[in-house]
Amino acid sequence: MVQRLKNPAFLLERRWLYAMMGGLFILLYAPLMVHWVDGWLNKTISIEHEYFSHGLIGFPFAAYIVWLQRKKWRRLSDRTHPVGGILLGLGALCYLSGTGELVNLSLPILLTGLCLWLKGVPGLKLQGFPLILVWLATPNAMPYLISPFSIVLQTFIANVAGFILIHAGMDVQVESIYLTVGGRLVEVAPHCSGLKMLFTSLYVGLMLLYWTDNLRSRPKTIALLLGATFISVSANILRNTLLTYFHGSHQDQLFAWLHEGWGGDLYSAGMLGLVLVWMNILDRLHLTPKPALPLTPEPPQDSMGDSES
Structure with a gap:
């Protein structure tokens, strides 16, 4: 694995892979994001979807966190989790369904699936908080419910x-x-x-x-x-x-x-x-609890250092 990471051809291939995936995501979701942002700013979206206008600050913040963690992401070993493939398939079906709510939810589903597919559980843990921000800012039917x-x-x-x-x-x-x-x-x-x-x-x-x-x-x-x-x-x-x-x-x-x-x-x-x-x-305020004191005091040590005798 170390030799592969040091291989320029491998690094170039991986960068091209990430560039293609990024370009595909932009191509698929740029119109949707423009629709969300325009609706949130100009209030042309449904009232229920306005409940998620915090995405105006949440999505950029999530992207910023991912950018800060890019070196940690690269250092993670490449591993594939089977749930990642399932989520990628589910996200693709949601996007191709053409239903507004499902198309919206396909974004966090695909992002979660990509993390598991590329880096496994460690990758999901690393990008956990940005994914939470994306999930909580994606318009869905929760306000209706x-x-x-x-x-x-x-x-x-x-x-x-x-x-x-x-x-x-x-x-x-x-x-x-x-x-x-x-x-x-x-x-x-x-x-x-x-x-x-x-x-x-x-x-x-x-x-x-x-x-x-x-x-x-x-x-x-x-x-x-x-x-x-x-x-x-x-x-x-x-x-x-x-x-x-x-x-x-x-x-x-x-x-x-x-x-x-x-x-x-x-x-x-x-x-x-x-x-x-x-x-x-x-x-x-000091709200963090202090560490508990030991229940019993430690026995005193021999000052002459004769414990080995």
């Missing part, structure tokens, strides 16, 4: 927003997920329940944990993800409260600015900034 279960969160947001507005002196009536303010009805719809912001905050939290080398620290991981959840839910409650106030007070321009305009994007950026601040706070 969990949307019916978001009614509890919608009701909670509506009641808290109504409570805040009532104590602010407004005449508000709350019924399930509906608020009536100034004779105007406001609905906390499923896509207004904050699931998109929650997914984004948790996704960015994972990126921060990896970037700060805290992903192996269970206390920091749990604390950051719980804090990101609290920040996301609280920020969404405040946003829905403001939207209800603007709509009920006939401030339609402010309502449109915060609901569909760039005000919503600015609000989301501020929420992610708070997640970053929370990460910095956790970095300054």
Whole structure:
């Protein structure tokens, strides 16, 4: 194996192989990626697929990690895992099916299969985190499946927003997920329940944990993800409260600015900034458990060094 790695012909052949695979992936998935990015930026994609707009930062970050690990990848011995071939075949079938959801999922399936096919389990472990980022940012049908279960969160947001507005002196009536303010009805719809912001905050939290080398620290991981959840839910409650106030007070321009305009994007950026601040706070805290002390003290050694006698 060492002689093969030092063989210029072998290195050239392997580089050509990787170049061809990279070119094939670009040819197959460049139009799909352009469609995703255009839909996320210009909001021309379905509402459910907007839940995965964190891919705008996740995909470049995953590519950056792969680039940093390129030397480690080259040092891994070439080995083929049979599951890799199965995933490559499954990914090809998903792509050729022509069904939107399956074509989307074919990207992470093929990438996972390639890692197993080229470098086996060690290659999969090396590229594990970039693959997780790709899987979590690939548009799929998950928002459709969990949307019916978001009614509890919608009701909670509506009641808290109504409570805040009532104590602010407004005449508000709350019924399930509906608020009536100034004779105007406001609905906390499923896509207004904050699931998109929650997914984004948790996704960015994972990126921060990896970037700060805290992903192996269970206390920091749990604390950051719980804090990101609290920040996301609280920020969404405040946003829905403001939207209800603007709509009920006939401030339609402010309502449109915060609901569909760039005000919503600015609000989301501020929420992610708070997640970053929370990460910095956790970095300054000593949350890593200290090693346990031995249960019994070690016996004292003979100071004269007569243990061999």
